[in-house]
Amino acid sequence: xxxxxxxxxxxxxxxxxxxxxxxxxxxxxxxxxxxxxxxxxxxxxxxxxxxxxxxxxxxxxxxxxxxxxxxxxxxxxxxxxxxxxxxxxxxxxxxxxxxxxxxxxxxxxxxxxxxxxxxxxxxxxxxxxxxxxxxxxxxxxxxxxxxxxxxxxxxxxxxxxxxxxxxxxxxxxxxxxxxxxxxxxxxxxxxxxx
Numbered sequence: 001x002x003x004x005x006x007x008x009x010x011x012x013x014x015x016x017x018x019x020x021x022x023x024x025x026x027x028x029x030x031x032x033x034x035x036x037x038x039x040x041x042x043x044x045x046x047x048x049x050x051x052x053x054x055x056x057x058x059x060x061x062x063x064x065x066x067x068x069x070x071x072x073x074x075x076x077x078x079x080x081x082x083x084x085x086x087x088x089x090x091x092x093x094x095x096x097x098x099x100x101x102x103x104x105x106x107x108x109x110x111x112x113x114x115x116x117x118x119x120x121x122x123x124x125x126x127x128x129x130x131x132x133x134x135x136x137x138x139x140x141x142x143x144x145x146x147x148x149x150x151x152x153x154x155x156x157x158x159x160x161x162x163x164x165x166x167x168x169x170x171x172x173x174x175x176x177x178x179x180x181x182x183x184x185x186x187x188x189x190x191x192x193x194x
Contacts, residue, residue: 003037003040003041003048003073005037005052005077006035006037006049006052011035012034012035012037012049012053013035013052013053014034015034015035016033016034016035016037016049016050016052016053017034017053017054018034019031019032019033019034019035019180020050020053020054020173020180020182023173023180023181023182024139024171024173024182024184025139025182026139026140026182027135027137027138027139027140027144027182027183027184027187028135028140028144028145028146028181028182028183028187029144029181029182030127030128030179030180030181031179031180031181031182032178032179033045033046033049033175033178033179033180034049035049035053036048036049037049037051037052041070041073042066042067042068042069042070042095043067043070043074043093043123044123044175044176044177045177046175046176046177046178046179046180047093047121047123047175048070048073050121050173050175050180051070051074051077051078051080051091051093051121052074052077052078054091054119055074055078055079055080055091056078056079056080057078057079057080057081058080059080059090059091060080060081060082060083060088060089060090060091061074061080061081061082061083061089061090061091061092061093062082062083062086062088062089062091062092062093062118063082063092063093064092064093064094064095064098064099065099066095066098066099067093067094067095067099067123070093086105086106086107086118087105087106087107087108087118088107089106089107089118090107090116090118090119091118091119091120091121092106092118092119092120092121093120093121093123094120094121094122094123095122095123096122096123096124096150096151096152097123097124097125097150100152101122101152101155101158102158103120103158103159103161103162103169103170104158104161104162106118106120106170107170108165108168108169108170109167109168109169110168111168114167114168117168117169117170117171117185118170119170119171119172119173120170120171120172120173121172121173121175122172122173122174122175123175123176124148124149124150124174124175124176125149125150125176126148126149126176127147127148127174127176127179127181128147128148128149129147129149130147130148130149130150130151131147131149131151132145132146132147133145133146133147133156133189133190134146134189134190135183135187135188135189135190136187136188136190137184137186137187137188138184138186138187139184139187140187143190146181146183146189148174148181156189159183159189160189162185163185163187163188163189165185166185166186167185168185169185170185171183171184171185172184
């Protein structure tokens with residue numbers, strides 16, 4: 001199944017790219033999506049816009065099982081191809097509402113090339129209203145609150161393991177149908193006060 005691409009490809013790709021870059025440079029801030037790309041995709045309009053903006057014939061992607069039907073659409077519009085293993089994908093798409101998240105299963109980069117890790121795009125129901133996690137790191141003055149509902153119960157532990165691999169590790173982009181929120185590997189989740 002292939003859906004229509006962007007109505008204004010150059011401007012829409014730039015808008016989606018800017019939204020992602022802003023979200024990653026200001027971790028924990030909700031950024032309204034710069035462009036949407038077609039209703040009807042299992043990815044949702046924002047994750048699909050990110051795919052159409054960031055993927056090309058030089059990169060591979062992975063899809064969680066609930067998003068498998070998006071493969072043909074992504075390949076048709078971007079020339080990118082599905083990775084045979086999770087740790088070979090430069091971009092991964094996961095629907096946290098239905099699928100399991102294991103950050104350690106993705107490419108972590110290498111000491112020589114830490115940028116050869118996976119950027120994981122996580123579809124969520126909302127970016128607000130969940131349990132509060134305090135985060136700190138570059139792009140954050142002091143601390144910031146992360147309140148994403150539906151995170152795995154072991155998310156803080158998975159993220160601590162991701163942080164321990166620094167400068168290796170994955171970057172996360174949370175998406176809803178309207179907005180994005182970035183969590184780069186340099187961001188730390190602070191332990192809860194006792």
